[in-house]
Amino acid sequence: MIKPRTPPGVMELLPRDQIAFDRMLGTIRRTFEGFGFLPVETPVFELSEVLLTKSGGETERQVYFVQSTGGLEKGAMERLEQLRTEAGSYEFPAVSADAIRGQVQKVAALPELALRFDLTVPLARYVAEHERELAFPFRRYQMQRVYRGERAQRGRFREFYQCDIDVIGKDALSPRYDAEIPAVIHAVFGALGIGAFTIQMNHRKLLRGFFEGLGIEGERQDAVLRELDKLDKRGADAVRETLLGEEFGLAAEVADRLMAFSQVRSAGHADALARLDALGAGTPLFEQGRDELRAALERLRAMGVPESGYAINLSIARGLDYYTGMVYETTLDAHPQIGSICSGGRYDDLAGHYTKSRLPGVGISIGLTRLFWQLREAGLVDTADSSVDVLVALLDDAGLDHALALSQRLRAAGLNVETQLEPRKLAKQLQYADRAGIRFVAIRGENEAARGAVAVKDLRRGEQFEVAEDDLGRTLLVEREQLRVQARTRAEPEAGE
Amino acid sequence: MIKPRTPPGVMELLPRDQIAFDRMLGTIRRTFEGFGFLPVETPVFELSEVLLTKSGGETERQVYFVQSTGGLEKGAMERLEQLRTEAGSYEFPAVSADAIRGQVQKVAALPELALRFDLTVPLARYVAEHERELAFPFRRYQMQRVYRGERAQRGRFREFYQCDIDVIGKDALSPRYDAEIPAVIHAVFGALGIGAFTIQMNHRKLLRGFFEGLGIEGERQDAVLRELDKLDKRGADAVRETLLGEEFGLAAEVADRLMAFSQVRSAGHADALARLDALGAGTPLFEQGRDELRAALERLRAMGVPESGYAINLSIARGLDYYTGMVYETTLDAHPQIGSICSGGRYDDLAGHYTKSRLPGVGISIGLTRLFWQLREAGLVDTADSSVDVLVALLDDAGLDHALALSQRLRAAGLNVETQLEPRKLAKQLQYADRAGIRFVAIRGENEAARGAVAVKDLRRGEQFEVAEDDLGRTLLVEREQLRVQARTRAEPEAGE
Numbered sequence: 001m002i003k004p005r006t007p008p009g010v011m012e013l014l015p016r017d018q019i020a021f022d023r024m025l026g027t028i029r030r031t032f033e034g035f036g037f038l039p040v041e042t043p044v045f046e047l048s049e050v051l052l053t054k055s056g057g058e059t060e061r062q063v064y065f066v067q068s069t070g071g072l073e074k075g076a077m078e079r080l081e082q083l084r085t086e087a088g089s090y091e092f093p094a095v096s097a098d099a100i101r102g103q104v105q106k107v108a109a110l111p112e113l114a115l116r117f118d119l120t121v122p123l124a125r126y127v128a129e130h131e132r133e134l135a136f137p138f139r140r141y142q143m144q145r146v147y148r149g150e151r152a153q154r155g156r157f158r159e160f161y162q163c164d165i166d167v168i169g170k171d172a173l174s175p176r177y178d179a180e181i182p183a184v185i186h187a188v189f190g191a192l193g194i195g196a197f198t199i200q201m202n203h204r205k206l207l208r209g210f211f212e213g214l215g216i217e218g219e220r221q222d223a224v225l226r227e228l229d230k231l232d233k234r235g236a237d238a239v240r241e242t243l244l245g246e247e248f249g250l251a252a253e254v255a256d257r258l259m260a261f262s263q264v265r266s267a268g269h270a271d272a273l274a275r276l277d278a279l280g281a282g283t284p285l286f287e288q289g290r291d292e293l294r295a296a297l298e299r300l301r302a303m304g305v306p307e308s309g310y311a312i313n314l315s316i317a318r319g320l321d322y323y324t325g326m327v328y329e330t331t332l333d334a335h336p337q338i339g340s341i342c343s344g345g346r347y348d349d350l351a352g353h354y355t356k357s358r359l360p361g362v363g364i365s366i367g368l369t370r371l372f373w374q375l376r377e378a379g380l381v382d383t384a385d386s387s388v389d390v391l392v393a394l395l396d397d398a399g400l401d402h403a404l405a406l407s408q409r410l411r412a413a414g415l416n417v418e419t420q421l422e423p424r425k426l427a428k429q430l431q432y433a434d435r436a437g438i439r440f441v442a443i444r445g446e447n448e449a450a451r452g453a454v455a456v457k458d459l460r461r462g463e464q465f466e467v468a469e470d471d472l473g474r475t476l477l478v479e480r481e482q483l484r485v486q487a488r489t490r491a492e493p494e495a496g497e
Numbered sequence: 498m499i500k501p502r503t504p505p506g507v508m509e510l511l512p513r514d515q516i517a518f519d520r521m522l523g524t525i526r527r528t529f530e531g532f533g534f535l536p537v538e539t540p541v542f543e544l545s546e547v548l549l550t551k552s553g554g555e556t557e558r559q560v561y562f563v564q565s566t567g568g569l570e571k572g573a574m575e576r577l578e579q580l581r582t583e584a585g586s587y588e589f590p591a592v593s594a595d596a597i598r599g600q601v602q603k604v605a606a607l608p609e610l611a612l613r614f615d616l617t618v619p620l621a622r623y624v625a626e627h628e629r630e631l632a633f634p635f636r637r638y639q640m641q642r643v644y645r646g647e648r649a650q651r652g653r654f655r656e657f658y659q660c661d662i663d664v665i666g667k668d669a670l671s672p673r674y675d676a677e678i679p680a681v682i683h684a685v686f687g688a689l690g691i692g693a694f695t696i697q698m699n700h701r702k703l704l705r706g707f708f709e710g711l712g713i714e715g716e717r718q719d720a721v722l723r724e725l726d727k728l729d730k731r732g733a734d735a736v737r738e739t740l741l742g743e744e745f746g747l748a749a750e751v752a753d754r755l756m757a758f759s760q761v762r763s764a765g766h767a768d769a770l771a772r773l774d775a776l777g778a779g780t781p782l783f784e785q786g787r788d789e790l791r792a793a794l795e796r797l798r799a800m801g802v803p804e805s806g807y808a809i810n811l812s813i814a815r816g817l818d819y820y821t822g823m824v825y826e827t828t829l830d831a832h833p834q835i836g837s838i839c840s841g842g843r844y845d846d847l848a849g850h851y852t853k854s855r856l857p858g859v860g861i862s863i864g865l866t867r868l869f870w871q872l873r874e875a876g877l878v879d880t881a882d883s884s885v886d887v888l889v890a891l892l893d894d895a896g897l898d899h900a901l902a903l904s905q906r907l908r909a910a911g912l913n914v915e916t917q918l919e920p921r922k923l924a925k926q927l928q929y930a931d932r933a934g935i936r937f938v939a940i941r942g943e944n945e946a947a948r949g950a951v952a953v954k955d956l957r958r959g960e961q962f963e964v965a966e967d968d969l970g971r972t973l974l975v976e977r978e979q980l981r982v983q984a985r986t987r988a989e990p991e992a993g994e
Contacts, residue, residue, distance in 0.1 A: 004625040004851035007544050007610055012623070014630055015535035015637065022536055034908045036885045036915030038512035039519055043656050044541060044612075044642065047504050066561050066612065068646030113504055115541075115563065126509070128501040133511055135933050139915065140512065145541065149565030159540050176897070176918040187908070302898035303905050354501035388533045400673070401799035408800050411531045411684070418533030418636065421673040436632050 009150065009158030011369050016437055020384035021372055024192060025143060028163045028366065031188045032141035035180065037165050040140045042122040044147075045113040050125055052114065053353040062148040066113040115147035119164045119365070120350075127168055128354035136170040137177065143368075155377075157369050166363030168350055173360045175292045178326040178346055179299030181362055185330055185342050186305045188366070193487075194380050196333040197341070200265075200313035203293045204324050204345070207317065209286025210261055210279070214254050224248065225317045228262045232315075236263075262315040269307035272297055276312065289325075296326060324348045328364060338374050342366045385460075386437035387416055390476055393429045393443045394420040402444065406454075406469070410442075413473030415480075434459050439483075440476055444469075506647065506655030508866050513934055517881035518869055521689060522640060525660050525863065528685045529638035532677065534662050537637045539619040541644075542610040547622055549611065550850040559645040563610040612644035616661045616862070617847075624665055625851035633667040634674065642866075652874075654866050663860030665847055670857045672789045675823040675843055676796030678859055682827055682839050683802045685863070690984075691877050693830040694838070697762075697810035700790045700823050701842070704814065706783025707758055707776070711751050721745065722814045725759045733760075761811040766804035769794055773809065786822075793823060821845045825861060835871050839863045882957075883934035884913055886977055890926045890940045891917040899941065903951075903966070907939075910970030912977075931956050936980075937973055941966075 006012050013021055033039075045066050052063065116122050119142045127138060143163040150156050165184060167177045182199045189197045211221045224243070231239055236259060242248065243255040250258070261279070266272035276290055293312065300310055318327040325346030332338055344364030351359050375381040392407045394400060400421070407419040418438065420429055426443065433441045441457040448455050453466050458479070467475045503509050510518055530536075542563050549560065613619050616639045624635060640660040647653050662681060664674045679696045686694045708718045721740070728736055733756060739745065740752040747755070758776070763769035773787055790809065797807055815824040822843030829835055841861030848856050872878040889904045891897060897918070904916040915935065917926055923940065930938045938954040945952050950963050955976070964972045 001853070002547055002550055002850055004547065004622045004848070005544065006540055006622075006626070007542060010540040012539060013537075014627060015537060018536045018538060033884050033913045036888075036913060038884060039515045040512060041515060042509060043503055043507040044644075045504060045656075047502065050499055050501065053499055062565065064563050064565050064610075066563050067608075068559065068561050111564075113561075125501040125503075129503070130511060135929060147541075159542075174919050180916070180918070183905070299898070299901060303901045351501070353499055356498070387530050387535060391533075401796070404796060404800045408680070416530045416533060419677070421677070422671050432632060 007158070008152045009156065011157055011160070011373060014383075016383045016386065017376075019387050020381055021368075023384060024368060024372065024381075025161070025163070027191045028188055028368070029141070029143060031184065031191055032163075032165055034187065035139075035165075035184045037139045037141035040123070040126060040142045041144060042116065042119075042126055042142070044145075045115055046122060046125065048112060048114045050354075051116065051121055053121075062150060063117055064115040064147045064149055065111040066115060067111040116144075117148050118146050119144065119162050120166075120363075123164070123166060123168075124351035124359075125354055127359060128351040128357075131170075131355060131357060136168065137173055138168040139165070140168075141165045145369075155370065155373055157373075160367055160369035163366040163368050164363060166350075166361050168359050168361040171358055173362065175295065175325065175346075176299065177362050178292065179296040179303075181326075181344065181364055182296070182300055182310055182328060183303045183305055185328065185364060186309050189330065189342070194332065194375055195335070197309070197330055198333055199310040199342075200316055200329045200331065201293065201296065201310065202312065202314055202316040202327050203289040204317075204327060205285050205289030206293060206314070207289070209283045209289055212283045213286060214257060216250075216254075220248075224258065228258065228315060229317050231262060264312065264314040266311045266313075269297060269301055272310075272312045292325065318343060318345050322347050326362065335374075335378055335380075338371075338378070341371050384437070385439060388418045388436065388438045389415045389480055390417050390440040390442055391429065391433045391436075391438045392417060392419045393426060393441050394423045395426065395443070395445060396423050399423075399444065402449075406442070406444070406472075410473050410476070413477060415473060415476055430457060430459070433457075440479075442472065504655070505649045506653065508654055508657070508870060511880075513880045513883065514873075516884050517878055518865075520881060521865060521869065521878075522658070522660070524688045525685055525865070526638070526640060528681065528688055529660075529662055531684065532636075532662075532681045534636045534638040537620070537623060537639045538641060539613065539616075539623055539639070541642075542612055543619060543622065545609060545611045547851075548613065548618055550618075559647060560614055561612040561644045561646055562608040563612060564608040613641075614645050615643050616641065616659050617663075617860075620661070620663060620665075621848035621856075622851055624856060625848040625854075628667075628852060628854060633665065634670055635665040636662070637665075638662045640865075652867065652870060654870075657864055657866035660863040660865050661860060663847075663858050665856050665858040668855055670859065672792065672822065672843075673796065674859050675789065676793040676800075678823075678841065678861055679793070679797055679807055679825060680800045680802055682825065682861060683806050686827065686839070687806075691829065691872055692832070694806070694827055695830055696807040696839075697813055697826045697828065698790065698793065698807065698823060699809065699811055699813040700786040701814075701821050702782050702786030703790060703811070704786070706780045706786055709780045710783060711754060713747075713751075717745075721755065725755065725812060726814050728759060728812055759812040761809065763808045763810075766794060766798055769807075769809045789822065815840060815842050819844050823859065832871075832875055832877075835868075835875070838868050881934070882936060885915045885933065885935045886912045887914050887937040887939055887973055888926065888930045888933075888935045889914060889916045890923060890938050891920045892923065892940070892942060893920050896920075896941065903939070903941070903969075907970050907973070910974060912970060912973055927954060927956070930954075937976075939969065 048065065123140065123142065127134065141164065143161065145159050146162050147159055150158055165181070167173065167180070182201065185199050207225070208221055211217070211224060216224055227239055227242055227248070240255055240259055243250045243258065244252060264275050266275050273294060276294060279290070282290070297310070301307070313329070316327050316329050318329070323345035327345035328343060329340035330342040331340060342364055344362070346360070346362040348360050349358055350361050351357075372381065390410060392403050392410070394403050403419055407417045410417045430441055439458060439460045441459065443455045443457065445455065448466065452469050454469050454472050455464060455466050456472070456476070457464050545562065620637065620639065624631065638661065640658065642656050643659050644656055647655055662678070664670065664677070679698065682696050704722070705718055708714070708721060713721055724736055724739055724745070737752055737756055740747045740755065741749060761772055763772050770791060773791060776787070779787070794807075798804070810826070813824050813826050815826070820842035824842035825840060826837035827839040828837060839861055841859070843857070843859040845857050846855055847858050869878065887907060889900050889907070891900050900916055904914045907914045927938055936955060936957045938956065940952045940954065942952065945963065949966050951966050951969050952961060952963050953969070953973070954961050
């Protein structure tokens with residue numbers, strides 16, 4: 001007997017939690033599609049050679065490699081043959097340390113396949129591979145699981161969903177696309193109904209231009225950025241001290257201006273514009289960044305995104321090598337400790353490893369597995385009701401065929417129906433429905449049958465009513481729709497704005 | 498520069514094919530939910546020890562193993578240390594052949610993780626692991642990709658979707674559930690609209706009981722079954738000859754009765770019952786199988802499944818070790834060469850490797866990746882129109898904010914909208930929409946703006962019409978809904994039955 005268990009670091013859900021999770025996935029998908037993004041799915045594994053184009057890096061150390069049984073055996077036999085060949089020409093002790101190490105590591109180091117660790121590298125490969133068959137700007141969404149061999153730890157997952165959108169241009173992509181992205185973020189989290197949130201924006205050109213203006217150039221910009229990124233963790237005083245210290249040797253005035261800059265946060269649309277103005281004149285790069293940020297703010301307003309939903313936050317940097325323009329993070333106003341729940345930005349070239357075409361883009365990613373886990377921990381998502389709308393009860397064997405036929409009619413009306421196929425005490429059937437999270441139980445006793453009617457227990461409201469059998473489907477659909485409208489109204493407190 | 502390409506044996510789709518695929522997935526999911534099945538997702542990998550409970554077998558040889566970079570390095574170093582230790586105590590040539598082979602193969606043979614090769618083993622693990630938290634009969638659906646290191650071959654995939662449903666009982670599960678399964682199959686393929694199809698049913702107890710009656714017992718039953726399973730491939734004469742030959746040594750009369758039995762096919766409900774009757778009396782096992790088959794036929798009729806949709810086919814056996822009762826296959830009437838597009842059956846015990854509880858069940862699986870590929874090859878599925886309903890055109894920069902706001906209003910109405918963010922010649926924008934499969938283009942020129950109206954190009958119908966801006970969302974929704982109704986009517990020719 002083998003103990004049934006999942007590997008560590010995965011999130012496996014019971015059905016009612018899976019329903020809650022699937023609803024979030026569905027909401028995100030519908031919103032992405034609402035903004036004209038097209039679906040893409042890529043294989044779970046890529047050729048290692050294709051996936052691992054960048055050398056080194058944290059992510060690469062976390063890659064999962066994949067090998068078929070045949071591949072494993074072939075690899076083992078090849079190693080064995082190599083060892084035997086070499087053993088023939090050397091004394092064994094001489095060959096054991098280095099030659100064996102080399103052979104074993106060489107074969108062990110690069111199996112043919114590896115699991116994707118994000119959706120960006122597969123997107124780059126996809127766009128480069130299918131370049132001629134795609135229309136640009138190419139708007140794609142992708143919602144799949146990715147894999148990272150992270151240290152096992154509470155709330156850290158080795159398998160997790162990412163929900164990504166990207167717009168990819170060919171040769172160029174107008175900065176106007178940068179403004180559309182936060183409108184999508186706003187729509188997604190509005191629809192998810194997990195409380196008030198703020199999309200925080202910054203611009204890498206504004207950042208780099210500001211540094212330039214202070215005489216900080218090249219790699220020193222990255223070092224300063226990395227230091228400023230620790231503001232939340234280390235606190236302002238410690239960071240300031242480091243900037244003044246030996247490593248950076250910045251003048252006090254420069255350090256103060258850096259600290260003041262990265263502490264800029266806006267509250268409201270006009271305030272964001274005013275704070276951008278208040279930064280004073282800067283280098284051409286700085287001005288370009290500021291212009292693009294301003295334009296994005298204006299576009300967001302034109303799209304009707306409420307000003308409470310976005311802000312500028314000049315401390316945000318994101319990945320240092322990758323992003324080149326607008327960058328985004330999103331935080332839940334009441335749960336800042338959760339950190340950014342949706343991040344991304346603008347990059348200059350998506351697929352330089354795979355194609356000579358220049359493919360600039362802008363995109364974001366939602367790590368849904370982690371978010372779902374955090375929302376559950378914070379009590380912000382509940383176990384869902386069942387996806388089953390109604391249980392058709394069965395009181396005796398004679399009623400079976402009628403119960404089956406009634407179930408089919410309710411399905412044809414658009415309801416999800418479970419049929420009780422073996423008669424049990426009604427109390428048991430009601431208890432089962434209640435535990436399973438099924439709202440309605442349809443009961444057809446002798447009296448109801450004589451009247452061509454069905455009794456309905458509404459377990460949610462604790463009520464019972466009778467309805468003509470022919471009207472049952474329509475009645476339950478209306479009830480279900482009412483509940484959905486109520487839920488939506490609760491989820492979107494801003495609907496009136 | 499690295500050539501962007503996928504590994505062999507995967508199906509990666511362009512967006513409009515992905516949309517067509519996703520619609521099929523969505524249809525299957527909705528139908529499964531309609532019948533009260535609950536969603537389950539399991540991790541892509543399981544612990545090797547848990548996944549590979551059965552020894553040997555074709556599937557096990559096709560398993561993909563997974564190892565993190567850390568795991569690979571650790572494994573390589575362990576191997577190295579073992580080799581060095583042994584080298585210290587033996588002459589090398591003596592150790593090289595067997596000891597090294599043993600060590601290398603031992604370490605290579607069982608990495609910690611392996612990719613799932615079907616959804617049944619993960620279901621068994623899931624149900625055994627969460628037994629106390631699940632309500633039985635447990636009805637689950639699962640639609641995920643599975644992995645098999647198959648020989649690369651046209652139409653064979655190493656990564657493919659399976660769409661499974663199973664009903665799992667605790668201790669027992671009424672045969673009534675066996676009748677519900679073909680009703681689900683009927684609903685799924687009716688909704689998919691890929692042409693007429695027949696659900697073919699047989700019963701393992703009927704089969705084994707019939708063999709018993711002919712004096713064929715125990716393992717010889719399996720051997721005969723395997724032989725009869727080759728009827729389609731080898732032809733009746735060759736199979737009969739084998740049954741008469743040395744290996745089986747059956748009497749001519751027995752062979753003839755076997756051949757006649759396995760050639761039984763029904764056409765229509767009454768014919769199915771008549772053919773079952775015509776089999777004559779049999780052993781208790783035979784009679785139990787026949788009773789259950791009859792009852793399933795009656796339940797199917799009670800559920801309104803048209804009699805053209807199902808038949809008995811006494812040649813169907815399915816997996817020899819696994820199924821114990823009803824078995825199902827489904828074939829497209831006009832495309833028998835595609836083979837079974839949905840198969841499954843009843844089994845006695847799902848999770849004997851993981852739990853002492855007896856968990857009988859019944860289920861089916863649709864291999865959607867292969868089916869989609871075959872339907873495309875046969876011209877039965879088209880590239881879908883875009884998921885984008887409308888492109889909001891942009892004629893000049895001054896119109897940008899209005900175009901953005903209009904797009905948002907259309908989204909709020911429930912439409913999928915792409916906004917043209919940079920002005921281009923209208924002809925270019927229409928051409929783009931046409932190529933992308935977007936049906937409507939909303940154009941707001943000066944004249945339309947003056948009237949508070951929008952011009953709409955319907956690229957599908959080749960028409961243009963004007964509509965008040967406030968009515969645009971509603972109008973396009975109605976148009977979209979009409980098209981869907983038309984498509985559904987085409988897909989369900991049986992709707993009138």
